[in-house]
Amino acid sequence: MKSAVIVFPASNCDRDAQTALKQLTGKDPHMVWHQDSALPDVDLVVLPGGFSYGDYLRCGAMASQSSVMKAVKAHAEKGGAVVGICNGFQVLTETHLLPGALMRNADLKFVCRPVKLTVEETQSAFTRKYSKGQQITVPVAHGEGNYFADEETLNRLEGENRVAFRYAEGDNPNGSARNIAGILNEKRNVLGLMPHPERVVDPLLGGEDGKALFQSLIETLS
Amino acid sequence: MTQITPELVKEHGLTEGEYARIKRLLNREPSFVELGIFSVMWSEHCSYKSTRFHLRKLPTKAPWVLQGPGENAGVIDIGDGDACIFKMESHNHPSFIEPYQGAATGVGGIMRDVFTMGARPIAMMNALRFGEPSHPKTRHLVEGVVRGIGGYGNCMGVPTVGGEVNFHRSYNGNILVNAMCVGLAKANNIFLSAAKGAGNPVVYIGSKTGRDGIHGATMASAEFDDASDEKRPTVQVGDPFTEKLLLEACLELMATDAIIAIQDMGAAGLTSSSAEMGDKGGSGIELDLDKVPQREANMTAYEMMLSESQERMLAVLKPGREAEAEKIFKKWELDFAVIGITTDTKRLVVKHKGKIEADMPITALSDEAPVLERPYERPAPKVDTTSFDKSKKLMDSLATIIGSPDMASRRWVWEQYDHTVMADTVQRPGGDAAVVRVHGTNKGLAISTDVTPRYCKADPFEGAKQAVAESYRNISAVGALPLAVTDNLNFGNPQKPQIMGEIVGAIDGIGEACRALDYPVIGGNCSLYNETNGEGILPTPAIGGVGLMKDVHRMATVALKREGDALLLIGETRGHLGQSIYLREVEGREDGGAPPVDLKVERKHGEFVRKLIEDGRVDTVHDCSDGGLLSALAEMALAGNIGVDVGVAGTTVDAIPFFFGEDQARYVLAVPAKEADKIEGELREAGIIHALIGKTIAEKVVRVEREGEVSIAALRKAHEGWFPTYMSAPHTN
Numbered sequence: 001m002k003s004a005v006i007v008f009p010a011s012n013c014d015r016d017a018q019t020a021l022k023q024l025t026g027k028d029p030h031m032v033w034h035q036d037s038a039l040p041d042v043d044l045v046v047l048p049g050g051f052s053y054g055d056y057l058r059c060g061a062m063a064s065q066s067s068v069m070k071a072v073k074a075h076a077e078k079g080g081a082v083v084g085i086c087n088g089f090q091v092l093t094e095t096h097l098l099p100g101a102l103m104r105n106a107d108l109k110f111v112c113r114p115v116k117l118t119v120e121e122t123q124s125a126f127t128r129k130y131s132k133g134q135q136i137t138v139p140v141a142h143g144e145g146n147y148f149a150d151e152e153t154l155n156r157l158e159g160e161n162r163v164a165f166r167y168a169e170g171d172n173p174n175g176s177a178r179n180i181a182g183i184l185n186e187k188r189n190v191l192g193l194m195p196h197p198e199r200v201v202d203p204l205l206g207g208e209d210g211k212a213l214f215q216s217l218i219e220t221l222s
Numbered sequence: 223m224t225q226i227t228p229e230l231v232k233e234h235g236l237t238e239g240e241y242a243r244i245k246r247l248l249n250r251e252p253s254f255v256e257l258g259i260f261s262v263m264w265s266e267h268c269s270y271k272s273t274r275f276h277l278r279k280l281p282t283k284a285p286w287v288l289q290g291p292g293e294n295a296g297v298i299d300i301g302d303g304d305a306c307i308f309k310m311e312s313h314n315h316p317s318f319i320e321p322y323q324g325a326a327t328g329v330g331g332i333m334r335d336v337f338t339m340g341a342r343p344i345a346m347m348n349a350l351r352f353g354e355p356s357h358p359k360t361r362h363l364v365e366g367v368v369r370g371i372g373g374y375g376n377c378m379g380v381p382t383v384g385g386e387v388n389f390h391r392s393y394n395g396n397i398l399v400n401a402m403c404v405g406l407a408k409a410n411n412i413f414l415s416a417a418k419g420a421g422n423p424v425v426y427i428g429s430k431t432g433r434d435g436i437h438g439a440t441m442a443s444a445e446f447d448d449a450s451d452e453k454r455p456t457v458q459v460g461d462p463f464t465e466k467l468l469l470e471a472c473l474e475l476m477a478t479d480a481i482i483a484i485q486d487m488g489a490a491g492l493t494s495s496s497a498e499m500g501d502k503g504g505s506g507i508e509l510d511l512d513k514v515p516q517r518e519a520n521m522t523a524y525e526m527m528l529s530e531s532q533e534r535m536l537a538v539l540k541p542g543r544e545a546e547a548e549k550i551f552k553k554w555e556l557d558f559a560v561i562g563i564t565t566d567t568k569r570l571v572v573k574h575k576g577k578i579e580a581d582m583p584i585t586a587l588s589d590e591a592p593v594l595e596r597p598y599e600r601p602a603p604k605v606d607t608t609s610f611d612k613s614k615k616l617m618d619s620l621a622t623i624i625g626s627p628d629m630a631s632r633r634w635v636w637e638q639y640d641h642t643v644m645a646d647t648v649q650r651p652g653g654d655a656a657v658v659r660v661h662g663t664n665k666g667l668a669i670s671t672d673v674t675p676r677y678c679k680a681d682p683f684e685g686a687k688q689a690v691a692e693s694y695r696n697i698s699a700v701g702a703l704p705l706a707v708t709d710n711l712n713f714g715n716p717q718k719p720q721i722m723g724e725i726v727g728a729i730d731g732i733g734e735a736c737r738a739l740d741y742p743v744i745g746g747n748c749s750l751y752n753e754t755n756g757e758g759i760l761p762t763p764a765i766g767g768v769g770l771m772k773d774v775h776r777m778a779t780v781a782l783k784r785e786g787d788a789l790l791l792i793g794e795t796r797g798h799l800g801q802s803i804y805l806r807e808v809e810g811r812e813d814g815g816a817p818p819v820d821l822k823v824e825r826k827h828g829e830f831v832r833k834l835i836e837d838g839r840v841d842t843v844h845d846c847s848d849g850g851l852l853s854a855l856a857e858m859a860l861a862g863n864i865g866v867d868v869g870v871a872g873t874t875v876d877a878i879p880f881f882f883g884e885d886q887a888r889y890v891l892a893v894p895a896k897e898a899d900k901i902e903g904e905l906r907e908a909g910i911i912h913a914l915i916g917k918t919i920a921e922k923v924v925r926v927e928r929e930g931e932v933s934i935a936a937l938r939k940a941h942e943g944w945f946p947t948y949m950s951a952p953h954t955n
Contacts, residue, residue, distance in 0.1 A: 009555070010466040012379020016645040019661075049643075051377040054463025110372050112640045141376070141640040196642070204648050204659070204774060 001221040003029040003044040006072065006088075008063045013049030013085065013198065020198040021046070024214045034066040043221035044081045045072055047088030049141070049196060059102065059144045060090030069095055081125055081221060082190045083213075086142055089182070089192035098185055098192045099157070100149030105142070106175025112141040114206060116168035117181050117195060121161050124184055125220040126191045129212040136209035138195035140173050145194040147176035147183075157183055165193055224254035234261035240592060247586040255523045255572060255579040262437070262490035262528060263497060263587040266750050271592045272716035273748045276729045280743045281736050286705055287744055288409060294335040294486060295405075296744025297412055298706050300770050304660060305409040306667055307341040310349070310402035310708040310766040312749035316457040317399040318446070321366025325399050326374040326460040327532055332403040333378060334486035337469050338535060340413040340476050341405025344644060345658045346375050348385035348401050349671040349710065349764040353394030355627050355948055360389070363397050365949065370460075371401070372638040377462035378469070381647050382639035383656035385671050386764075389627045392675075395446055395754025400710040400747075402766040404669055406660060413476060415485040415495075417503035417538040417564050422482055424496070424507060424562035425544065427551055428468045428534040430517035431492070434458045435530025445715060446754040464533040464556070471554040472535065480543035487534040493527045495536040496562075497570055501588040503538075506565035511574040515557040523572060523579035538564055598722035603681035606800035606815035610878055616852070616929040619808045619882065623849050624856050625940025626807045627948070634945035648774045652861065654699040654845050655767075659774050666771035668702035674848065675760035676801045677816035682724045684816040686731030686763050691824045691886060693767035694739050695845040698828035699889060701777050701835030702769030707736065709746035709765055714758025716750050724761040725750075732763060738821035739828075741767070778835045778843040782862030787842065787918040788898035789868060791851065792827055793888030794911040797879025803849045804882035823887045830910060831889050839897055846888035851915075852881035854890050856924050859934050860941055868916030869927035877929060892918055 003025065005017045014031065021029045030040045034052075039045065053062035063069065069091070076082050076097055084092040092098040105111060114137045119130040130136070149157070154177055157163055165182035172179045174194070182193025197210030224230070231241045234257055244252055244260050252260060262268055270277065282290035288305055289297035295309035313328025333343050348371055353360045364387075375382045380403075417424070435458035475481060483503060485495045492509070500507040511526050521529075539547055544560055551558035565571075570587070572580040623629050636651040648666060649657035655670040672692040678685030690707065697704040709732055714721040736743055752759045771777060799805055800814025834840040842862075846854045855866050870880050893901055898914065905912045916927075925931035 010377060010379075010463050012377070012466065012643060016643065019645060050379060051463065051466070054377065054461070054466075056463065109369075110376060110638045110640070112376075112642065113637050139642050141643060143376075199642050199645050202645070205642070205645060206650075 001025055001044060001218045002042040003046060004032045004039055004042040005029050005046045005048055006032050006034065006068055008034045008050065008052035008066065010054055011048050011050035011052055013196065016198045017046045017048045020201045020214060023201060024211065025218060032068060034068050037067045037071060039071045039075055044217055045075055047084035047091050049086030049088060052087055052091065060087060060094040063091045064094035073097065076190050079187065079189050081217060083126060084192040085196055085198065086194055089194055090144065092190060092192040097190050098183055099153050100147055102144050103146040103148050104144050105146050110143040111173045112139065113173065114139045115173050115195060116171045117165045118168055120163045120166050123161065124164060124188045126213055126216055127164055129216040129219065135168060137207055138197055138209055139199050140195050142194055145174040145176065147180045149177060154178055164191055226251055226257060234258065235265060236261055240264060247590055248582060253580060255527060256582055258524050258528050259493050259580060259587065262493055264591050268490055268494055269591040270748055271594050272596055272750060273711065273725060274593050275595050276726055279729060280733045282742050282744060284740060284742045287742055289412065291743065291745050293414055294338050296706060296708060297339065298744065299409055300665065303409050305407045305412060306404060306768060307336050307339050307407055308402065308404040308708055308768055309335050309745045310400055310710040310764065311335065311747040312710055312712060313399045313401065314396060314712065314749050314752060317367055318397050320457040321363045322370040323457050323459050325367040325370030327458045328399050328401045329371055329374040330460045330462065330465050330532055331488050332401045333380065333465065334488065336403040336405035337472055338413065338484050338486040339407065340411050341407035342473060343380045343403050343405045344646065345404045345656065345669055346380055346382040346401065347669055347671050347766060348382065350385065350387045351393045351398035351762060352389050353397065354391040355389050357394045361949060367399055368635050368638055374460055374462045376640040378466050379643050381641045381643050383641050383647055383658060383669065384651040387632050387635055390675065390760060392760045395757065396752040396759050398712050398762055400764050402671060402708065404667060404768060411476065413481060413484050415483050415499050415502050417483040417499035417505050417507065419482065420505055420564050420566040422538050422541055422564045423544055423560045424509065424564060425537050425539055425547065426514060426534065426559045426561045427537060428556055429461065429464050429531060430515040430557055431526055431529050432517035432531045433521065433525055433529060436525060436528045445751045458530045458532050460532050467554040467556055468533050468535065471551050471556055474550050475547055478546065480539050480547055482538040482540055484535060484537040487536055489530065491528065491530050497584055497587045499536065499538065500570060500584045506567035506569045506584065507562055508565050508571040509562040509573065511572060513559050513561040515559055523574040527572060596716055596722045597719045598726050599719040600723045600727055601720060603684065604815040606798060608799045608805065608814035610799055611809055614808055614878065616877055616881060616926060617932045619804065620852050620856060621932055621937060621940050623803055623807050623853055624937050625944050627944060629803060629849055629853060630944035631942045632945065633942060634949055649700060649777060649779060653780050654696040657700055657771060657774065657777060664773045664775065666702065666774040666777065668697045668700050668769040668771055670696040671764055671766045672696060673762055673764045675762045676812060678728060678761040678763060680801050681816040682727030682761055683731040684818055686728035687735040687819045688816060688886060689763055689765045690732055690735035690739065690741060691819045691821065692847055693765045694741055694824060694828055697767050697769035698832045699778060699843045699845045701832060702771040703832065704739065704741050704767055704769040706742050706744045707765050707767045709743055709763060711746065711748045712752055712759060712762040712764065713750050714753045721758055728761055728763040735821055739825055772836065776836055776838050778841050780844040780858050780861050781842065782858050782864035782892050782918050783842055785864060785918050785920050786895055787892040788895050788914055789866060789916045789918065790891045790893055790898065790901065791888060791913045791915050792831065792891065792910060793885065795851065795873065795875060795880055795883060795885050797875040797883035798885045799879050799883050802882060802884045817884050817886050819886045827887050827889065827910060830908060834901065840891055840893055842892035844890045846890060847884065850882040850884050851890065856937055858890065858892065859924050860938055863922065863934060865919040865921045865923045865934065866916060867919045867925045871915065872913060
């Protein structure tokens with residue numbers, strides 16, 4: 001699997017994504033600068049966590065207008081895989097590659113802690129190595145992860161099995177609608193999620209529950 | 223031309239004597255701009271005039287110290303060509319006036335100190351001290367400071383991995399915000415601030431200059447009164463986004479060999495950065511302020527020289543490398559301007575709109591800055607003759623202590639800090655020391671901040687020794703070798719002989735402990751005048767320690783891990799209740815003397831425990847400090863959710879002082895039963911006082927023979943409950 005990590009100004013989980021991809025694929029991902037207008041030939045694009053453009057205006061709003069995002073959109077439209085983690089998820093909703101929006105956490109505070117997630121959907125390139133209903137623990141670290149969409153959209157997401165991850169009952173850190181932690185697009189080649197799977201690929205760092213996400217991609221895309 | 227009047231001199235925080243000295247050094251009256259420059263450079267904050275004489279006594283050298291005090295931060299060798307760069311610095315005064323921005327810019331400032339030397343920051347710590355919880359301002363200050371630290375550090379993508387939060391009424395009018403940054407560099411690629419050579423371009427990089435923070439250093443060198451809220455305009459405003467770009471751009475430039483010297487613009491901005499670079503390089507600097515990128519129109523030379531706008535750096539490049547550097551800064555969309563040149567005159571010359579606004583010998587600002595040997599009185603240390611109320615129930619007291627403001631879980635605080643970004647945090651907040659892995663290796667850096675101000679009040683010398691000893695212990699307790707410290711000396715008004723006595727006593731105590739423990743001081747910061755309406759803070763010499771762990775796979779944590787482990791107490795328990803948390807929280811008394819620290823014993827115990835961890839024989843260790851033995855055991859039970867059953871076997875000390883006394887040099891270990899005998903044998907052989915005090919058990923309780931038990935669930939409720947309950951109460955002002 002060939003991969004690329006997009007680097008926006010003030011992305012700050014770009015190196016973490018790079019390290020995890022290198023560890024699991026054995027290959028260095030391409031690090032692609034936000035001002036580039038073309039992507040290298042890759043199977044997977046990662047939009048990493050961070051504070052792109054300082055979160056000014058709205059989280060992800062300015063990144064969605066950057067020149068590299070035109071290329072990412074084109075990649076997604078051709079069926080290429082895209083995963084947006086944390087700020088990357090915010091960029092995906094701002095780009096309308098995914099529906100809904102990420103609002104400020106319900107208690108208005110930044111939150112960094114491990115959360116329990118349920119894997120809701122295994123029929124995707126991102127989640128096939130998990131089992132349906134599996135409970136995993138993955139850290140979150142965000143101030144704006146409160147997923148919101150109108151009822152119709154939420155019903156549609158659920159009806160089409162596009163909710164990939166849900167916060168376990170009682171462990172919703174941000175007030176997200178229907179405990180949603182991660183969703184797929186209609187074609188199931190774009191995933192956005194607030195938790196950080198790239199931070200749990202090493203038992204020393206508190207677990208390996210993020211590994212299966214990358215392994216699913218490797219199995220599908222290699 | 224502004225007339226220099228005695229009032230103007232006074233407004234600039236300069237004494238008559240200092241002004242006379244300025245005139246002597248210049249052989250004339252200073253210009254208004256020069257007066258401003260002297261004012262900040264000779265301020266306590268920049269010149270260390272009250273402490274410099276005493277700070278010279280600190281040990282600063284060791285074979286592994288690559289750079290001691292005097293640069294932006296200290297540097298130690300951590301093997302394999304890697305270097306660790308770190309420093310702690312206060313941002314107390316601004317944080318009290320405007321907690322969010324004060325704390326945020328404190329974080330930004332200390333990060334710049336570290337990355338200006340060529341390091342990528344890899345961990346942040348904070349030592350925070352607030353007034354008593356019932357004070358009307360406290361909640362607001364805690365909320366703002368924590369949000370400010372998170373707001374800046376989280377955006378930078380540097381994990382904030384721990385620190386301290388304490389409450390005491392002496393901080394009601396002067397909170398302490400001490401931020402520590404630890405960075406990683408290559409030992410052969412460290413950048414210093416000496417602007418050597420003449421004819422080299424002086425370049426300005428980062429954010430534009432505005433009118434914010436003018437005279438911040440002078441504010442930080444004065445006491446507060448009731449009108450201090452009016453000083454809000456002197457607090458700078460932080461922009462972590464720009465700082466993140468500045469970090470990446472600087473590291474990119476540092477990968478070339480274009481830089482001769484580089485320094486961040488911190489307190490006193492353009493003034494101190496240019497003067498210090500010229501001073502260290504033995505050169506002169508000529509600045510053309512027309513070239514300075516400006517955010518506001520019609521700024522005067524005075525304003526530009528004294529602005530403390532954030533996220534700016536000054537660098538001296540090799541001639542001809544300007545275009546290459548500019549390209550990097552343009553890529554990161556930052557300002558870049560050649561604003562001056564180095565000279566061989568050893569003078570700082572400031573030009574603006576065709577006029578020379580300042581022309582002064584640089585040594586007048588540095589070497590010639592006043593060094594004061596202020597009179598001091600060493601207070602007689604309080605003697606510990608503490609009696610205690612024998613009727614108090616031990617287990618009730620434990621619940622009280624574990625849920626008290628100073629002992630309750632700080633989860634509410636550190637969950638607002640991203641502590642796992644960079645994916646190298648192998649020991650998270652809540653343990654004795656935080657540990658971050660050196661990226662791409664199995665090495666780890668252990669970091670801890672420590673000081674017990676109530677001990678320092680009772681006995682500045684022993685208290686400061688204790689701060690260093692506890693740092694050494696916390697680093698050892700996770701399995702790392704303590705290598706060096708940074709000190710952040712927070713005190714009241716040094717013009718009072720008693721306060722000066724506290725300062726001198728504390729510096730002497732730090733010196734003695736650091737020498738005995740081979741734990742040199744490689745940098746630090748002084749924050750004086752922490753007084754409001756004449757009331758000073760508790761003396762608070764915070765120690766930030768860093769240690770090296772050879773293999774992060776061999777690390778101890780406080781959490782109990784198995785049932786049936788033997789609980790082994792290392793160190794002697796005499797039951798020292800003076801200045802203990804117990805007396806304060808249970809009996810409502812702040813009484814007695816500080817616990818004495820035997821540095822030889824500290825070292826011996828630390829070495830023994832570290833070896834057990836390094837050899838992979840022990841994985842569960844907690845140092846015994848605030849709250850004594852029973853609090854340590856309860857914290858271990860809470861962290862691992864495993865019960866303990868202990869007794870006072872073989873001691874003549876009463877249960878209350880035995881379990882709550884704060885004797886030093888003690889560790890609690892949970893060791894697999896089959897190892898216990900062997901380790902005890904080794905302890906006997908080494909002549910180390912120890913006791914087997916009990917074991918870990920299946921039941922989720924903390925049980926003390928003959929005293930009763932309390933459930934872990936009840937302790938957890940008290941321990942986890944205090945902070946969120948306190949912070950969610952309605953604001954009182």
